[in-house]
Amino acid sequence: MKQYQCIVCGYIYDETLGEPEHGIAPGTRWEDVPADWCCPDCGVAKADFEMMVI
Amino acid sequence: MSPAIVILGSGLAGISVARELRKLDKEVPLTIVTADDGGFYSKPSLSNALAAGKSAPQLVLTQREALAAQLNVEIRSHTRVTRLLPGEHAVETDGGRLEYRRLVLAFGAQPIRLPIEGSGVGEILSVNSLTDYAAFRARLAGAKRVAILGGGLIGCEFANDLRIAGNDVEVFDLAPQALGRLLPAQAAAFFRTRLEAAGVRFYFDTSIVRVERSEDGLVLTDTQGKNFSADLVLSAVGLKSETELARAVGLKANRGVVTDMLLATSDPDVFAVGDCVELQGLVLPFVLPIMQQARALAKTLTGTPTTVSYPAMPVVVKTPACPTVVCPPPSGAVGTWCEEVEPAGVRALFEDADGKPLGFSLVGEAVKEKQALAAQMPAWL
Numbered sequence A: 001m002k003q004y005q006c007i008v009c010g011y012i013y014d015e016t017l018g019e020p021e022h023g024i025a026p027g028t029r030w031e032d033v034p035a036d037w038c039c040p041d042c043g044v045a046k047a048d049f050e051m052m053v054i
Numbered sequence B: 001m002s003p004a005i006v007i008l009g010s011g012l013a014g015i016s017v018a019r020e021l022r023k024l025d026k027e028v029p030l031t032i033v034t035a036d037d038g039g040f041y042s043k044p045s046l047s048n049a050l051a052a053g054k055s056a057p058q059l060v061l062t063q064r065e066a067l068a069a070q071l072n073v074e075i076r077s078h079t080r081v082t083r084l085l086p087g088e089h090a091v092e093t094d095g096g097r098l099e100y101r102r103l104v105l106a107f108g109a110q111p112i113r114l115p116i117e118g119s120g121v122g123e124i125l126s127v128n129s130l131t132d133y134a135a136f137r138a139r140l141a142g143a144k145r146v147a148i149l150g151g152g153l154i155g156c157e158f159a160n161d162l163r164i165a166g167n168d169v170e171v172f173d174l175a176p177q178a179l180g181r182l183l184p185a186q187a188a189a190f191f192r193t194r195l196e197a198a199g200v201r202f203y204f205d206t207s208i209v210r211v212e213r214s215e216d217g218l219v220l221t222d223t224q225g226k227n228f229s230a231d232l233v234l235s236a237v238g239l240k241s242e243t244e245l246a247r248a249v250g251l252k253a254n255r256g257v258v259t260d261m262l263l264a265t266s267d268p269d270v271f272a273v274g275d276c277v278e279l280q281g282l283v284l285p286f287v288l289p290i291m292q293q294a295r296a297l298a299k300t301l302t303g304t305p306t307t308v309s310y311p312a313m314p315v316v317v318k319t320p321a322c323p324t325v326v327c328p329p330p331s332g333a334v335g336t337w338c339e340e341v342e343p344a345g346v347r348a349l350f351e352d353a354d355g356k357p358l359g360f361s362l363v364g365e366a367v368k369e370k371q372a373l374a375a376q377m378p379a380w381l
């Protein structure tokens, strides 16, 4: 399982944890996060730009 | 050799342009000149960093050296631009002169200062950079009572953050409600109730005109002569685009540096991006517009002229006591707010005469509908 960081605000998406508060179940791989999902902290869209693998 | 592209400013706008450019062209010589230290930090986190216990250095996401290496750019930090010389394709800085082929202004915006009098005025802080945040956090160490001037987005975020960090917080605003025109009446009432429940005290229709230093703190006085005391005063009454250097050499400027849809200023080799820009009359000092601008500008600078487009871009207000999302209708839009009030939140839609939604505000649980509603909004540009 990988972690991705939002390059705008530093928010970390951890595939193991998912983002249950925003409807993303634990274990959801980055590829499977919906395209219209956006950073819960700064609002930047997934499609809008890359999260970086850390 | 003079660098082909020079970017002035290392905020989100300047750095995003550099990032996007490097996706398209790995080699074109690129220099960033900045009055800052040049490390990359997320400015939005300045208003929720206290609760997280973060110091200024901890907010830096990428150090200057790492950023320079990652983006293959030269970063001239702690260097202030003093004059633009568009006729000579050059800029003057306090560290010497620099030539460019294409120039990008990413000067950001400066806090507006209210005309306040008194012996404590010099102690009023505003937080618009990492340096400001460091000073603010240091001053907070001995301060319990914080007065915030301005109940807009940034004022309310700081209010909530300071409460979580254990401070007493009072917010003063000339307006009759929080978040100004971003929230219709019932959403604003809900927002206020939630923040008050979290311990924030609001004083609306109140204008502070005097701040005096006294022995045990600062004394604020409003237009009615009423006094309030505080240990620290934070001003968050809004930002003003940095246009001075552009204006000084005759580049067209209004509320911001005026650009066309390609982000070109009135000089075709000088572009502008970020909080300093006015595009089609719009000054939008937020993250999402900057990302749209940066992507378009990177294409334009690498030989594919690309106009900026703005979808509707909702802004998340970082007030955990009351989750809030605002997506204001275009200015001048004619319509009415329709509010659906539930115990757990308010969903407000701004609709035109035909019932077509043009904007929205969501508070409390209603924020769940952000994505779905954003998709129904007409594009801004």
Ligand SMILES: Cc1cc2nc3c(=O)[nH]c(=O)nc-3n(C[C@H](O)[C@H](O)[C@H](O)COP(=O)(O)OP(=O)(O)OC[C@H]3O[C@@H](n4cnc5c(N)ncnc54)[C@H](O)[C@@H]3O)c2cc1C
Pocket (backbone or CB within 6 Å): A042, B008, B009, B010, B011, B012, B013, B014, B033, B034, B035, B036, B043, B044, B045, B046, B047, B079, B080, B081, B082, B106, B107, B108, B109, B127, B128, B154, B242, B273, B274, B275, B276, B284, B285, B286, B287, B288, B290, B315, B316, B318
């Ligand atoms: C507390 C706070 C919270 C925010 N929260 C949010 C949020 O939650 N969501 C959102 O969308 N937006 C938010 N914003 C707005 C967002 O952060 C800004 O729109 C964005 O950071 C602006 O980036 P910028 O690069 O245009 O400007 P800035 O970050 O201001 O950068 C300007 C740069 O120009 C440099 N500069 C200026 N003058 C000179 C000179 N003469 N010579 C050399 N260098 C110079 C500065 O040193 C700096 O590097 C927030 C803003 C603040 C202040």
Ligand SMILES: [Zn+2]
Pocket (backbone or CB within 6 Å): A006, A007, A008, A009, A010, A011, A039, A040, A041, A042, A043, A044
């Ligand atoms: Zn983010």
